[in-house]
Amino acid sequence: MRPGHETAVWQAASLLLDYPDARWAGRLPLLRRVVGALPSSSGESLGRFLAHLDVTPLTDLAADYVATFDHRRRCCPYLTYYAYGDTRKRGMALLRFKHAYRAAGVVLDDGELPDHLAVVLEFAATVDPRAGRRLLVEHRAGLEVLRLALTEDGSAWAAVLDAVSATLPALDGEGRDAVLRLAAAGPPGEEVGLAPYGAFLPDPRLREAQP
Structure with missing residues (x-):
């Protein structure tokens, strides 16, 4: 996949993983044109999701x-x-995301966690593709667990994750083992260390860093 196609997939996926409101719906005509120009490896997956939108009312979406991303822990977008x-270890991992964004000259709007998949994809598509790809690859196992959970649930959003996965290296033996471990054991349950990051908010926005 050519670099331009890769970033187009990431931008389209970022927008499609945003909360579906009227503003979201207004972007769909442009997204349809972009997706139509993508190679089949990702374009067909995104096309399946767009086809689902054609027959699903916005309120139902x-x-x-x-129900999918806010109420099912196995489909967490973070x-x-x-x-x-x-x-506490997650708090340090979140700081890595924030440092990567600031190094590229952007910061998140207040109250947003930096590891929301839509945020990471927007960063990779529009700010720093190399750093964004590195963050995605570092969390490849988590992405795959999310993709599999959406697939098992029969979620339409699984097609969006399929498209993102097609832009990343295939999982090797170690990566597949990590996916199996995460899927079987689930995440650690110690609920501490996240106070500085606020609540989960599903509307990612990047803005230029202030000096």
């Missing part, structure tokens, strides 16, 4: 989004959750 749960 919004309810499904909340990448560090899979390896660290709500532990």
